Amino acid sequence: MNFLKFKNKKLFFENTAISKVTTRIKTPFYLYSLNQLKFNFNNFKKSFKKINPIICFSVKSNSNLKIISELKKLGSGADVVSMGELKIALKAGISPKKIVFSGVGKTEEELDFAIKKGILLINAESESEIKAINKIAQKNNRIVSVGIRINPNISAKTNKKISTGKKDNKFGISMNACYEIFNNQYHFDYIKFEAISVHIGSQIMETSPFRKVLNALSNFNKKINLIGINLKYIDLGGGTGIPYSNEKKFNLQQYSNLVLKFKKINNVEIIFEPGRSICGNTGVLISKIIYLKDAPRKKFVIIDAAMNDLIRPALYGAKHQIHPLLKNSSIINKNTEFVGPVCESSDTFISYKKYQKLNEGDYICINNVGAYGRSLASNYNTRPYCAEILINKNKYQIIKQRQKLESLIN
Numbered sequence: 001m002n003f004l005k006f007k008n009k010k011l012f013f014e015n016t017a018i019s020k021v022t023t024r025i026k027t028p029f030y031l032y033s034l035n036q037l038k039f040n041f042n043n044f045k046k047s048f049k050k051i052n053p054i055i056c057f058s059v060k061s062n063s064n065l066k067i068i069s070e071l072k073k074l075g076s077g078a079d080v081v082s083m084g085e086l087k088i089a090l091k092a093g094i095s096p097k098k099i100v101f102s103g104v105g106k107t108e109e110e111l112d113f114a115i116k117k118g119i120l121l122i123n124a125e126s127e128s129e130i131k132a133i134n135k136i137a138q139k140n141n142r143i144v145s146v147g148i149r150i151n152p153n154i155s156a157k158t159n160k161k162i163s164t165g166k167k168d169n170k171f172g173i174s175m176n177a178c179y180e181i182f183n184n185q186y187h188f189d190y191i192k193f194e195a196i197s198v199h200i201g202s203q204i205m206e207t208s209p210f211r212k213v214l215n216a217l218s219n220f221n222k223k224i225n226l227i228g229i230n231l232k233y234i235d236l237g238g239g240t241g242i243p244y245s246n247e248k249k250f251n252l253q254q255y256s257n258l259v260l261k262f263k264k265i266n267n268v269e270i271i272f273e274p275g276r277s278i279c280g281n282t283g284v285l286i287s288k289i290i291y292l293k294d295a296p297r298k299k300f301v302i303i304d305a306a307m308n309d310l311i312r313p314a315l316y317g318a319k320h321q322i323h324p325l326l327k328n329s330s331i332i333n334k335n336t337e338f339v340g341p342v343c344e345s346s347d348t349f350i351s352y353k354k355y356q357k358l359n360e361g362d363y364i365c366i367n368n369v370g371a372y373g374r375s376l377a378s379n380y381n382t383r384p385y386c387a388e389i390l391i392n393k394n395k396y397q398i399i400k401q402r403q404k405l406e407s408l409i410n
Helices: 020-021 036-048 063-073 083-091 108-117 125-142 176-181 208-225 252-266 276-282 310-316
Strands: 003-009 010-013 028-031 056-060 077-080 100-101 121-124 144-149 191-197 233-235 267-270 281-294 299-303 322-324 336-339 348-352 362-366 388-390 395-400
Touching: 010 020, 020 028, 020 281, 020 362, 028 036, 028 276, 036 056, 036 063, 036 252, 036 276, 036 388, 056 276, 063 083, 063 395, 077 083, 083 100, 083 108, 100 108, 108 121, 108 125, 121 125, 121 191, 121 310, 125 144, 125 176, 125 191, 144 176, 176 191, 176 208, 191 208, 208 252, 276 281, 310 348
Parallel strands: 028 388, 056 077, 056 267, 077 100, 100 121, 121 144, 144 191, 191 233, 233 267, 299 336
Antiparallel strands: 003 010, 028 281, 281 299, 281 362, 322 362, 336 348, 388 395
């Protein structure tokens, strides 16, 4: 179900005409649908009902406190990769026992904080990190639950910049290295090895990479069972993608069937870390057309949103579809390129071979930016962070104020 629809040529999010919001909120701004968020989470949960997994929302995909708080109400835990994200999860009311701490470069301060809070699991990504955890746990006189992130050297069939499961990627350790650590677990008196984790990439649209991962993990689990390692959890990470254009939807049910079979064979609890699949299509970026400029081969539509607000097109070549807030039947048969005002040639969003007639002062909507949109934003060109708004049916509220320019220049 998609809550972003045209009604009588006007673009609505839930029961609210977006044009109504533009009369009160300065552009650019992020606009989220609460009921799209709820639908997505509940659909994910329902798809894996027979598995009964621990669902830890990936806070890096969208770290807005209100969003995290709403997901907590639905039963979500949190996957965090920094102390800042951990503190947001705790402030949102998520129990420490539903928080997983991932990431390759956790500092001593971050590890100490996580250990003192008693979170569910720290997913270590190197032997050096495991030694650091053991040392800090000893100082705190605590036994710490630790998982080891495995790098299975399996292609995610996704953009290479968001592929994380190949041997040349910085994430995790090889299965052989993990086996050696488990085989020498007695060296770590303050660690309880309870899990292995894997995350091979993001925006994965096929189940075949996950099938390969599950087969590899099953074989590895059998091997470590022989040396007395009986895991409580296997963390399968996230990575399930969403359609940005006309791609076929990821088959959650097919993936669920694979994981259910895997769980029965391995007798473990499953942890998921979904991000994009929960919040990707819950958000849009609303922007105003500043200028229209004709060039010999194309028409530039210069909008007030820029790559500092949404860097995915510049960083990954991502294609976010753009809708006008008001449809018309007048079509311009000329290449139309939507660009921002930042002084970089890569500050471009998307191009169309033809588009409807637009005017300066019109508003447009950039789709599917709920994940890795605002969370990847910056102050490049000394531009303030834009506001974030949450829609609930026919009402909306500001959940993050637009940053004041003065805070950047003082």
